[in-house]
Amino acid sequence: MGPAGSRRGGPLLNGEEIPMFELSRRKLLQATGGVGIAAALASLPVATVPAHAAGRDTILANFTEIFAGTAEVNAHPSVLSKVDAIQRDSANLFRRLRPPADWDRFDGVIDDIRLGVEHWPTAASASNSLANTYSALTRIVLATVTPGAASYGDTAIQDAVIAALRWLLANHYDLEGNIYEGTGDVYGDWFNWEIGVPTHLTKALVFMRDRIPTVDPSLIGDYVRVIDSHQDFEPRFHTGANRGDMTINHFVLGALIGDDARIAEGIQWHLTVADYIDPVNPVDGITNGFYEDGSFIHHDSVAYTGSYGKNLLVRVIEATKILDGSGYVADGQLAGVVLSWLVDSFAPVMYEGWMLEVVKGRISARLDVDYVDTVIVAEAFSDMSRYARGDEQQKVRSFVKYLGTATEAVIDTNDFASPGSSVLYHGILGDADVVATNPYMPTGHRSFNTMERNIHVRDGWAFSLARSSERISKYETMSGANPRPWLQGEGGYFIHLAGQKQNETYSGEHIHTVDWRKWAGATAPDEERLTIEELYGQRWYDNPELGFTSSSPLQNQYFYYPLGLNEHSGGAAIDGYGTAGMVLSSDVTWRDVQAGLLPDDVVAYQNPDGNKSWFMLDDQVVVLAAGLRDPQGRPLTTTIDSRTSEVGSNPVFEWGTRSGEASSGETARTDLAWVRWSDPSIGAAVGYVLLSDPGLEVGLKSANVTGVVGNPRVTQTVSSIYYSHPGTQETALAYALVPNASVAALKDHTRRNIEVLDNDTVVQALKDHDAGVRMANFFAAGSSAFLESDGAAAVVLRSSSDGTSRLAVSEPTFKRGQLVLKLNRPLLTFNQSDAGVATEQGDTASVLRVDTLNVWGRIFEVEFIDPLGILESAEAVLEAAVASGAVSGSLSVRVMTSIAALGGHLRAGRRHQSRKFVEHFLEHLGRVNRNDHVDPGTRAELEQLMSDLDYSIS
Numbered sequence: 020m021g022p023a024g025s026r027r028g029g030p031l032l033n034g035e036e037i038p039m040f041e042l043s044r045r046k047l048l049q050a051t052g053g054v055g056i057a058a059a060l061a062s063l064p065v066a067t068v069p070a071h072a073a074g075r076d077t078i079l080a081n082f083t084e085i086f087a088g089t090a091e092v093n094a095h096p097s098v099l100s101k102v103d104a105i106q107r108d109s110a111n112l113f114r115r116l117r118p119p120a121d122w123d124r125f126d127g128v129i130d131d132i133r134l135g136v137e138h139w140p141t142a143a144s145a146s147n148s149l150a151n152t153y154s155a156l157t158r159i160v161l162a163t164v165t166p167g168a169a170s171y172g173d174t175a176i177q178d179a180v181i182a183a184l185r186w187l188l189a190n191h192y193d194l195e196g197n198i199y200e201g202t203g204d205v206y207g208d209w210f211n212w213e214i215g216v217p218t219h220l221t222k223a224l225v226f227m228r229d230r231i232p233t234v235d236p237s238l239i240g241d242y243v244r245v246i247d248s249h250q251d252f253e254p255r256f257h258t259g260a261n262r263g264d265m266t267i268n269h270f271v272l273g274a275l276i277g278d279d280a281r282i283a284e285g286i287q288w289h290l291t292v293a294d295y296i297d298p299v300n301p302v303d304g305i306t307n308g309f310y311e312d313g314s315f316i317h318h319d320s321v322a323y324t325g326s327y328g329k330n331l332l333v334r335v336i337e338a339t340k341i342l343d344g345s346g347y348v349a350d351g352q353l354a355g356v357v358l359s360w361l362v363d364s365f366a367p368v369m370y371e372g373w374m375l376e377v378v379k380g381r382i383s384a385r386l387d388v389d390y391v392d393t394v395i396v397a398e399a400f401s402d403m404s405r406y407a408r409g410d411e412q413q414k415v416r417s418f419v420k421y422l423g424t425a426t427e428a429v430i431d432t433n434d435f436a437s438p439g440s441s442v443l444y445h446g447i448l449g450d451a452d453v454v455a456t457n458p459y460m461p462t463g464h465r466s467f468n469t470m471e472r473n474i475h476v477r478d479g480w481a482f483s484l485a486r487s488s489e490r491i492s493k494y495e496t497m498s499g500a501n502p503r504p505w506l507q508g509e510g511g512y513f514i515h516l517a518g519q520k521q522n523e524t525y526s527g528e529h530i531h532t533v534d535w536r537k538w539a540g541a542t543a544p545d546e547e548r549l550t551i552e553e554l555y556g557q558r559w560y561d562n563p564e565l566g567f568t569s570s571s572p573l574q575n576q577y578f579y580y581p582l583g584l585n586e587h588s589g590g591a592a593i594d595g596y597g598t599a600g601m602v603l604s605s606d607v608t609w610r611d612v613q614a615g616l617l618p619d620d621v622v623a624y625q626n627p628d629g630n631k632s633w634f635m636l637d638d639q640v641v642v643l644a645a646g647l648r649d650p651q652g653r654p655l656t657t658t659i660d661s662r663t664s665e666v667g668s669n670p671v672f673e674w675g676t677r678s679g680e681a682s683s684g685e686t687a688r689t690d691l692a693w694v695r696w697s698d699p700s701i702g703a704a705v706g707y708v709l710l711s712d713p714g715l716e717v718g719l720k721s722a723n724v725t726g727v728v729g730n731p732r733v734t735q736t737v738s739s740i741y742y743s744h745p746g747t748q749e750t751a752l753a754y755a756l757v758p759n760a761s762v763a764a765l766k767d768h769t770r771r772n773i774e775v776l777d778n779d780t781v782v783q784a785l786k787d788h789d790a791g792v793r794m795a796n797f798f799a800a801g802s803s804a805f806l807e808s809d810g811a812a813a814v815v816l817r818s819s820s821d822g823t824s825r826l827a828v829s830e831p832t833f834k835r836g837q838l839v840l841k842l843n844r845p846l847l848t849f850n851q852s853d854a855g856v857a858t859e860q861g862d863t864a865s866v867l868r869v870d871t872l873n874v875w876g877r878i879f880e881v882e883f884i885d886p887l888g889i890l891e892s893a894e895a896v897l898e899a900a901v902a903s904g905a906v907s908g909s910l911s912v913r914v915m916t917s918i919a920a921l922g923g924h925l926r927a928g929r930r931h932q933s934r935k936f937v938e939h940f941l942e943h944l945g946r947v948n949r950n951d952h953v954d955p956g957t958r959a960e961l962e963q964l965m966s967d968l969d970y971s972i973s
Contacts, residue, residue, distance in 0.1 A: 075345075078342065079275065109161060110162070116183065129151075147207070149191060153223070192216060193245055240276065250268075258292070258307035262292050286347055292331060312466075323379070324378040325392060326380055328378070332365070358411060369393070373390070376525055381496055417454050463475075473486075481515040492580035493583050494507045502550040502551070506538045509601075516703050516758060533739075542627050543658070545654040584609075587831050600831060627647060627648065630796075637790055638757065639758075654744075654746055655750070659740040659756070661741075662696060672684060672695070672738070674686065678690065685721060708757060716744075717743075784796070792818075822884050828878070830869070840866070845887060847883045847885055855870040
């Protein structure tokens with residue numbers, strides 16, 4: 020047994036107390052809860068605990084129905100093949116169940132799955148074999164409780180499984196092991212002992228709850244004791260999805276043994292994962308979970324909506340279904356949480372049903388993921404449609420149909436965990452009144468500043484950006500997965516095109532074949548880097564004496580997902596336009612190796628320096644970079660894009676120079692003005708406009724590349740567009756990414772009216788004249804045109820022709836208590852502003868003081884009227900008209916509308932300030948009026964307008 024500790028009342032089995040056992044130190048902490056947990060649980064709303072069997076029976080019946088269905092559900096045409104699959108799986112595994120006489124000799128109960136570390140090359144594979152054994156037994160018994168399966172109700176099969184469970188308990192899963200206290204014979208992956216095996220066991224014990232008391236009355240109680248001895252609710256691994264798993268097991272087993280207090284305890288713990296994380300005051304220091312801006316973080320610093328976030332979603336929906344009608348939680352309590360996750364967290368990061376790579380951590384490099392994410396999310400929100408109401412229900416159903424029909428994903432509901440979910444899903448697909456669309460983000464922009472990701476969607480394409488800092492990891496690699504990730508979070512991005520097979524555009528094949536030095540969006544030094552396995556001979560750095568083991572905190576900090584050294588990484592967005600800025604840096608491993616804080620055999624790599632900005636617009640993304648240099652003076656490569664194609668697809672480069680020359684094929688030149696990559700075999704194309712001054716070499720290169728990740732081998736055609744520049748001096752770059760662009764559009768790009776205002780290490784700014792959008796990233800105190808900031812800031816300003824302007828601003832270091840933004844514009848009138856923003860109006864300038872203390876990247880918005888902006892907009896129209904020598908009636912209307920918008924300011928007693936603007940404007944009108952090409956009707960309108968204005972001012 021583990022070390023002695025405090026005792027508490029044992030769990031109940033059919034009303035009888037199970038004999039108590041010794042508790043370890045960690046179980047003592049679990050029992051007392053700690054101040055943080057106790058305070059948190061006290062504040063969570065839970066319905067009155069029903070002290071009777073009805074609520075417990077409902078939990079157990081719901082739990083079984085989730086996995087086994089009902090007679091009515093399983094008779095549905097969409098479920099018949101699922102029932103057949105459950106039966107075939109059970110029968111195949113039952114044939115592999117060895118006779119009891121062989122168990123001791125073979126050291127296992129299932130053919131080909133031997134147990135114990137002596138039979139396996141690693142402890143991790145040995146613990147996996149234990150979990151696989153319990154999984155097999157659970158799948159065998161599932162058919163016996165699945166209505167419609169041939170084995171339904173077969174107690175002989177259940178008896179054989181019960182005997183195997185008893186043998187496993189006596190020989191391989193017992194009280195002796197304690198992974199935290201270092202006692203007993205626990206080995207391998209902690210997950211198997213504390214979550215994997217208990218999850219399988221919970222199902223098996225519930226499925227056979229009617230048979231076990233007859234065959235082996237003490238089995239349930241014995242297993243509950245052992246499961247409890249291995250589990251620990253203290254926050255280390257047990258946060259987010261992991262805690263979701265453990266807490267469901269905890270309260271479902273409470274229902275099984277008749278312990279209402281345990282049920283309430285498990286539900287309370289489960290609710291801690293359903294609440295938003297407060298990054299300033301996290302409960303018990305837990306930072307894994309969903310945040311108010313829609314971000315999801317796991318491992319404390321990894322953007323992970325597409326893996327652990329998805330898993331937590333499944334667990335909370337599962338809990339919602341298990342507790343439905345039991346009386347243990349209020350109706351809709353958990354369902355409301357899940358709906359907010361759909362709107363804020365999942366819909367924005369799934370493009371045409373594909374879970375975007377920037378929120379999948381190391382999982383993005385797997386070769387077997389395909390559209391599995393889509394299947395899981397489709398099932399989750401099919402279930403969610405039962406709980407949504409009114410318009411929200413229709414939106415959920417539309418999103419589900421979008422996942423199932425508007426994408427390349429082929430959703431096989433046999434892969435759903437629950438037969439009932441399949442019925443709901445097919446009902447949605449067959450409903451002609453449900454429109455297949457993503458109602459939450461058909462187009463637009465989302466700045467997930469907490470997890471430092473940006474998602475930008477327009478008709479025909481989507482752009483996703485990965486940033487990093489001292490808060491969010493530069494990448495994640497673990498257990499050999501994603502072995503060359505070094506620059507993925509250094510402004511790496513993906514350009515998804517509509518109508519393509521997204522799983523063939525990117526996914527694991529892309530990640531394993533693209534050279535890490537030519538990762539799209541990254542600036543890389545010319546050097547070789549070795550993977551963890553190449554450096555240390557295994558998939559982690561092993562130095563137990565100094566605290567480096569396969570899953571230790573030091574391994575996480577320095578090898579699996581290190582943080583950067585930069586504090587600046589943030590962005591702002593308004594009206595679907597977004598900006599992001601980031602300071603490039605090395606990571607903590609490099610810093611601490613240089614400081615002599617890590618063992619001598621630890622190898623670390625240094626990254627280049629520089630500032631980068633991304634401005635996300637209607638038909639393009641403009642990227643600015645300044646101060647790019649290498650501390651070691653190594654030559655640098657900044658990759659504009661790297662795209663992969665199937666071998667044999669023959670992608671094409673077309674390009675043009677600044678002098679007008681045009682050609683195609685691979686090249687390396689210093690005078691390129693634009694480039695177009697296309698893959699005719701799939702109808703895909705992306706254009707690139709080189710906005711930097713000529714002189715830097717741009718290379719275009721395609722090659723078949725084979726990447727090796729154990730087995731299998733994958734080969735792709737990799738096409739890269741990249742700058743080559745020296746690392747010994749600071750370099751500035753500017754280019755535009757134009758998805759789906761034609762050659763004609765690229766040649767004519769200057770007509771798009773994009774103006775780079777600033778591009779240095781203090782401020783990077785851009786104006787889109789056509790959209791009326793101005794964006795700026797301040798890396799220090801500085802100014803850009805009429806915007807002036809007292810320090811780091813991200814700003815987006817959108818102006819309308821009626822004079823209304825909307826401004827969004829955020830503080831990208833997360834450290835400043837106040838951000839002061841000065842707008843050097845006269846006569847601004849503020850209509851509204853978010854809480855936390857104080858405005859100071861003046862005749863020649865106005866000031867915004869934004870309270871940014873502990874807001875964690877929050878974006879603040881302000882709306883105001885800008886009379887000078889009205890005049891500038893109208894003047895631009897008139898200038899174009901004068902230049903072209905033609906003024907149309909529609910132009911006259913636009914001009915008069917703009918002037919009319921000034922009326923409010925004139926009547927507000929500001930005639931003396933406004934007069935100079937109007938006089939200046941009248942001069943332009945006079946020039947147009949004198950133009951011989953103006954038609955008589957338009958001239959008359961303009962003359963009357965000038966007359967009216969002169970009268971109103973005099």
